[in-house]
Amino acid sequence: MPHIDPFSFFIGFFVGIVFWVLLGRARPLWDQIRENAKEQREAAKARRTSGLEDNHRRITLRRAQGMHLASSLFALDEILQEPRLIAPPARVEPGVIGLQEDIISQTLPYMPDWPDLAGIYGAPTLTLAQAISGGANIVITGAAGAGKTVALAHLASLAANLKVRLDPKSEAEAVPYLYHVADLGLPHEASKDPINVLTNTATEFAPFFDLGRLPGFIQRTFQTGQALLLIDGFDELDSINQQSVVAWFKALIQAYPKVRIVTTGYPTQLNGLISLGFNPLALISWNQRTVARFIQQWGELWSQTVAADSSSAGSNPVQVDPLLINSWMMTDNHGLTPFELTLKVWGAYAGDSLGPRVLDSIATHVRRVAPSGTPVAALELLAMQVILTSQPVFDPRAARAWVKQYDIVEDKPIQSAETLTQTAEGEKAPVTGSQKIRIKKSKANEGMPTYGLLSKMVDSGLLLSHPNNKMRFLHSVLKGYLAGQAIGDNDADQTLLAQSEWNGKSVALHYLAARGNASRAAEALLKSSELPLHNPTFSVAHWLRDAPKEAEWRSKVFASLLQILQAEGQPLGLRGQAMAAFVASSDPGTATLFRQLLSSKSFELVPLAALGSGGIRDSKAVDALEEVMQAPSSSVRRACCLALVAIGTERALEAVGRALLQGDEDLRKAAAEALANDPTEGYAMLREGAGLNDIMVRRAIIHGLSRIEQPWAVELMQKLQVEDEQWVVRNLATQYLEQKTRPDPRVPQKLPVPSETPWLIEFAGKQGMGIPRGGSAAEVLATAFRFGSTEERLAALPFLKPVANEGIIGALYAGMYGEDLEVREASFHAIQEIGANGTHLPHPNQFGLG
Template sequence: MLQNFDKISFWLGFLAASLFWWIVIRLWRQFPQVKEQLKNRFTNLRARQVAGIDGALRREVLKRAQRNHLASPLFSLDEILVVPRLLAPPPQVDPDNPDPFGSFRPPIIPNLPYVPQFSAQYDGDSLSLVRTIRSGVDLAIIGHPGAGKTTALAYLATLFARKDESLSSIAQHFPIYLHINDIEDATDSNQDAVDILTKALSWHTSASNRPQLSGFIRKTIAAKKAILLLDGLDEIPFDAYQQAVGFLTRLIKTQPKLRIVTTAAIDRAEGLFDLGIEPLPIAGWNRSDITSFTKRWGKLWNTHIAPQTAANNVDSIDDLLIGTWQAAEGDFYTPVELTCRLWGVYSGDLLGMRGVDAISAYFSRLESKGINLQTLASLADRLISMKQSYTTYIEAEKDFSTSGTSYNNFIDERTHKGETQAPMIQIPLETLGLDKKLRIATDEEKSIDKLVEMGILREHPHDRLSFSSPVLWGYAGSLSNYTYDLSSKSPEDDPWSAETEFFHYLMSSTPAEWLKPYLAEDKAPFYWRTTQVALWMRDLTPSSANRSFIMRHLLALTQLESLPYPTRLGLLGAAAMSNDPAQILLMKQLASSPSVPLKQIATLCTGILREPKSITELTTAGTDEQELVRFAACFAIAALETPEAQATLESTINQGDEHMRLAVAEAVALRPPWGHKLLREAAASADILTRRAAIYGLMQIKAPWVAEVVEKIATEDGQFVVRNLAGSALELLQRARNKSRVVLGPPTETPWLITYAAKNGHGIPRNESPIPLLLKVANSGNPDQQIAAVQLLARCQDESAANGIRTALAAADLDLRVAAYHALWFANLTRKNSEQ
C-alpha cells in the first residue's frame, strides 16, 4: 500500500493544510475587528450621505429665506434686517418670591398687544426671539399686517440653515420652512401628515435631492432634530385657518416632539394654544430700530444701487441727510410702510408723507415696468370677494389676458445691434413635455413672472400663486373698479388680514359708509375695532370726514371711566400715532382733564410725539398732585431725549422725592446711551437716595455690564443699606440668568399654588380642574396672589375662568386690573368662539 507513497507530496500537503488552518484561525480571531471596521465604514458612508443632503437642503432654505422680504429685489435679508423681538407678557408674579425691585411700568405703560407700536416708543419689555425658541417654547408670532412676522420666520430659517451658534443646543435642528399655501392636502386625514409636509417641501427642493428627501425628513423628525417654520396662517380666510389648525393637530398627534414656529393674526389664534403653541405679539420698532434701518438702507443704496443708475445721470443721495430728516420728522410707520417709504425717497418717486403714499409709490413702480395695475387690482379683489388665499397660474393668466396688457421684458425682447432675429418655431409645450419657462412666454406670463420677481406674488406648488403680503394684497384690491354697492360691505366678523387691509386702504380714498355700523358693533372692554381704525388714521388726511368721525367716536369712549386703563391708553395712543400735528394740541387739552387716567395718558402720548416745546407741559405734569401722573411725566420727559429733558431728569434723580427718583431711574434706563451714563454717575453720587435709585434703575437694564456695576456697589459702598440692596440685586440677577421659562406653565405645576393649596388643606389633583381654586385665590388672596391667579386663569380655556378674569377687571387695585386686562385678551385670543 505504501509503494506509491510520496513523502515529498505528503509533507507538502501537510504544510499546505496547516498553513490554511493557521490562516483561518487568525482571520477568525480578527473577524470582530473586521466586522466593526466594515460597520464603521458603512456608518460613515451613511453619515456623509446624510450630511450631503442636509447641507444641500439647508442651502436651499437659506436661499429662500434671504429673499423672503419686501426689498428682496434690492438687498438680501441679512443686509437690512432689524432683528425681530417679541412683546413680553406681563411679569410672572410669584407670591412666595416677590420681586424686591418691581417696576413702575406695568400700571403706567403696560405692554399693549393691540398697539405694540406704542409700547415700543417706551421700549416696552420684549423677549429675544432666539432665546424664546431656545427655551423650548413652540411659538405663534402674532401681529398686525406689515409688522414683520414673515421676516421673523425668514430670520429664524436663516439661523437654522446656517446652524448659527446663537441657537445653542438646537442649532442642529433642520428647518422645514414652508408657507401654508405650499401644503396641498391639509384636509386629507387619511394621508400621513409627515408625507404631506415632505410633498410640500419637495417643490422647493432640487430634483437631485428629492429622492432622499422623504427618508431624511422622517429620520430628522424621529431624532427630534426638526423644527417646522410655517408661515401664512394670518393670511388665509377663517375656514382655511381652521383646516390648517386641524392639520397641525394631526401632525402633533403623530409627531409630538416636532418643534413648531408659525404666524397668526393679532386677533385670531384660536386652537393653537390647545396644541401647546404659545401666541406672542411681535414687538414694534423703536426709534433706535428705525434709525438703524434708515442708515443701512441709505448706505446700501449708495453702494449698490446708485452706481447702476449713474448712466441715467442719477446722483447718489445723501443718506445722512435723509436719516436726519426721518429722525426729525418723527412720524409713525409700520416696517412695510417704512421700507416702501425709503425706497420711494431714494428712487425719487415718493409723492406724499402718508404710509399709503409710500405703498402707492411702490405700485407706481410696478406700472412703470409694464404691469397693468387695474388687472392686478381685479385679481386681488376677486380673491378677497371669493375668500380665497391663492389663485392658479392659469386663472391669473386669464385675468391679465383680458386687460390687453403688453409687457416688455428688456432682456428677452431687446434686439441687439447688428443682429437680426430669426423667426422662432413654437412647439406646443404638451408635445415636448417641458416646463413652460423653456418656451416663449406670452405677455400675460411675463407680467405674472415680473410680479413674482418683484415680490408682489409668491409661487406655490401646483401652479398656485398668492400675494406675498396682506398689505400689498389689500392695497391692490382697493384700486379695483367696483361694480357693487360699497355701503353693503364691511369687514367680516371672521378676522382675515387681507380683507381688513382692503378696507384699511379703501377708507383712505373713499367715504366709508360701512364705518358707522362697524364701530357701533364694537364691544367692551377692548374696543378692538375702534383701536384698529384709529391705527388706520395715519393714512387719512387731516380734513378727512372719516378721520373726524373716528376721532369723535374714540374720544367719547376714552371719557368712560369704566373703561380699562390699557384700553383707553391704546385708543389714545393709536390716535397720537396718526401723524396729525393736531394731536399735540389735543393731548395738551386732555392733560388738563379732571380725570387722572386721562391726564396720565395725555402725558404719555405727549412724550411719544417728541415735540421739544412740550417740555414745559411735561415738567408741570411732573409736579402734579397725583403720583401716577408724576411718574408718567418722568417717562414722557425721557422720551423727548433733548438736552433740556436730560437736564430736568438729572436734577430730579439728585433732588426729587424718593419715589420720583426711582421713577426717573427706571425711565432713563430705557434711554441708552445717555440714560445709562446718568445711572453710572448716580451710582457714584454722595447722596444715599440717589445711589439707591441708581441700583433700581440698573436692574431694569438687561446688559452684562450691569452685574459688574452692582457688584462693585455691593462690596465698596460705605452705607450698609445700599450694600444690602445691591446684594439683593445681584441675587435677583443670578436668578434671572438661570431662569429658562419665558411663559407660564400649567397651574398644576405652579409651586406657589401648590403651597397655597397645601396650607388650606387641599391638593391639586392632576385629573381635576384647578379653576375653582384659582377663582377662590383671585377673590380672596393677597394682592400678589390675586394677580398670579388671574395670570393662570387666562390659560385655563374655560368660560368660568374668563368670568373670573372679568370680575378682576373691575377690582379696585390698579395692578390687578392691568393684569386682568392682559389675561382676558389672552383668553379671548386663544379660546374658540370667545366673546369679549
C-alpha cells in the same frame, strides 16, 4: 449500551475545553469587530445625513435671505435690524421669587396690539432665540408690514447657521423648516401621518439626489426634538383656512410632541392657536435709533452696490450726497412700519418716489413691481376679487375667470396714489371723482386680461407662485392698497363688512378709508363696538393716520376713543389702547387733548395723558408734566419722567435731572429709570450720577443702569457692587446682577400638566378637591382663580386661557372688574387672547359687570 473509547472521550473533552477558552478570550475581539462595524455603519449614515442636512440648511438659508421686501437689492443680513419681541408679563408661580418690576412694567400697560409706545418707551424685549428657549410654541403677531416674515426668516437663518438650540441641555442644533402656508398641501388627511404634508413640501425645494433620503431625515429631526417648524402666512388667511392649518398643527403636535413651532398672526385673529397652547408675542416697533441705523445702512449699501453698478453700466445717474438724503429721511417717520419706511427710503434713493406720503410710497412700489404697461384697474380688480372671495392664496385659473368678467375702461399705467390726468398746459392735476378709473361690465374686448397677464405679474414680482398651482400677492399691504380703491369704486364696502374678521378685510378697509369714502364702514363698525374689548372701534382707529383729515367719520372715532380713555373702572389695558390710538393718529388736536387731560384729578387718567404727551413728543407739555410730577401718585410720577425723557428737549431733561437730584426716593428712582431711555444725555447723566456723594442718587442710578443692556452699564454696576462705601448701594447692585444671571421669567414656558403642578396640588389639597391626571383640571383652576391668593389667581390664568368656556369667561370678568389691580390687568389680557382665539365673548352686563 454503546461502547465509549476513553481515549477519544478525553481527547474530545480536552478539545472542547480549549475551544471554549479560546472562544471566551476571542469574544472581546468579536465584540470590538461588531462595534467597529456598527460605528462604520453609523459614520456612513452620519456622512450621508450630514450631507443631506448641510444641503437642507444651505437651501433654507438661501430662501430666508430672500424673504424681505428689498430682496432684489440686498441680502437680508445686510440690511437687517434685529427683530425683537415685546416681553409679556412675567409668569407668576406661587412660592417662586419673581422678577423685580421696572418702570415700564409698572407704568405702561401691556398693549401688544399697539406696539409703537413700547418702542418709544423702551419696553423690555426678547430676542427670537430667547422666545423659543422655554419650550413653548410661539405666534409672532403684528400688523401688516410690521416685519413678521422677516422675523421668521431671521430665525431660520440663525438656525441654518447652527446658532439655535431648542433644548439647552442638548448639544444638537435646531434644524429649521421654513415655509409659507401656500406651500403646504392643506388640508391634510387625518388618517395619514401629518408629517407627510411637510415631506411633500420639502421635496419641492430639495435637490434631486436628496429626495430618497429626505423623508427619513425629516422624521428623525421631528422625533428627536431638533425640528424648528417656521410657518409664514397664517396671519394672511381667513378664519376657515386658518382652521385647516390649526388642525394640522394639532395633529403634528400630538404625533411629534417635541416639535417646536413658530408662526405668524394678526393680533386679534389667532383662531385656534391659543387652544393649542401657542404664546402670542408682538414685534416691537422701531424706535428712533433703529430707524436712523436702518437709513444709514441702506445709504451705505446703496452707494456700494446699486449706485456703483449704475455707474459701471454707464448710466451715470446724478448722485446725491447720502448725508443729505439721510438727514431729510430722519424727519416725519412717526408710526411708520418697517414696510413703509423701507419703501420711503427706497423711493428717496432711487429718485422715483411719487410723493411724501405713505400712500405715495406704496403706489411707487406697485409701479416698480407691476408688469410694464399693465392697467392699474386690472391690478385693483384682481386684488378686490381676492379679498371679496376670501382667497389670499388663489388658483390662477379662478383669477383669470374673475378678471375676464370685466373689461378695463382705461388701459393706463400706475402714476400715483391717486390717478392723475393732464391739463391743457401739460401739467399733472388730480382727476375728479367721475374721471377715476372704474371697472365696469364690458361692452368691448379692449384690454381683456389673460392668463398671460398673471404670468407677467409673477415674472415682475407682484405675484408669487407656489406649488399645487397656487398664487398670492407679494405682500398683504399691496393687495389691500389695490383692493381698497376697487372696493370703493364698485361700492362693495357692504359686501366686505359682511365677511368675518380676517387680515385681508382689515387691510382693505384701511386703504378704502385712505383712498375713498369709508363713512358707511366706519359708522357700522362703531355701532357694533362694545365691551369688553371694543375691537371694532380700535380697527377704525387704525385708519386715522392715512385717512383724509376732512373725512366726516373722524370726529366720531375720536369721540368714541375719548369715551374709552375716560372710562373709570375699566382696565388700563383697554384705556391705554385708546391713548395709543390718539398717538398713532398723528392728528394735530391730540397734543391739546393730552395737555387738558393732565389737569384731571384721576390718578389713572393722568399717567395715560402723560404717556400720550411723551408719545407725540409735545414740547409744549413740559411745564405741565414737571408740575404734575410732584403729585403724590407713584404712577403719575413715573409716567411724567418717562414722558419728559421721550420729549427729549433740554428743558425736559433738566426737569428729570432735578428730580434725580432733589426728589424723594421714589421720584429719584423713576427719574433714573427713565433716563435709561436716552442713549446720549441720559446715559451721560447716569454715569455722572454714579460718582456723586449722595447715597440716594447712587442707589437710584443702580435702578437706571439695570435697564441698560450694554457692557459698560454692567461693568459700572459691578464696580459699585465692590467699591461703593454704602452697603445699601452694594446690595442693590448685587440683586440686579444676580437677576441678570437667572433665566428670564418673561420667556414663555411650556405649561406643565396640572396634576404635576406643585402649587395647584397644594391648593387642591386645602380645598379637598382632586386633580384628574392628564386632564385640564378646569374646575380646580377656576376655583383657584375665584378664591385663591393674588399669586394663585395669576398663576391659574395661563392654564384657563386654552380651555375657556362661558363659566371661565364670567370668572375672568369678575377679576377684570374687581379690586385687585394686578389681577384686573392680567384678566383683561387673558380675555384679549381668548377673544383672538375665536371664542365668543358675551357682554359683561350678562354677568352683572362692566
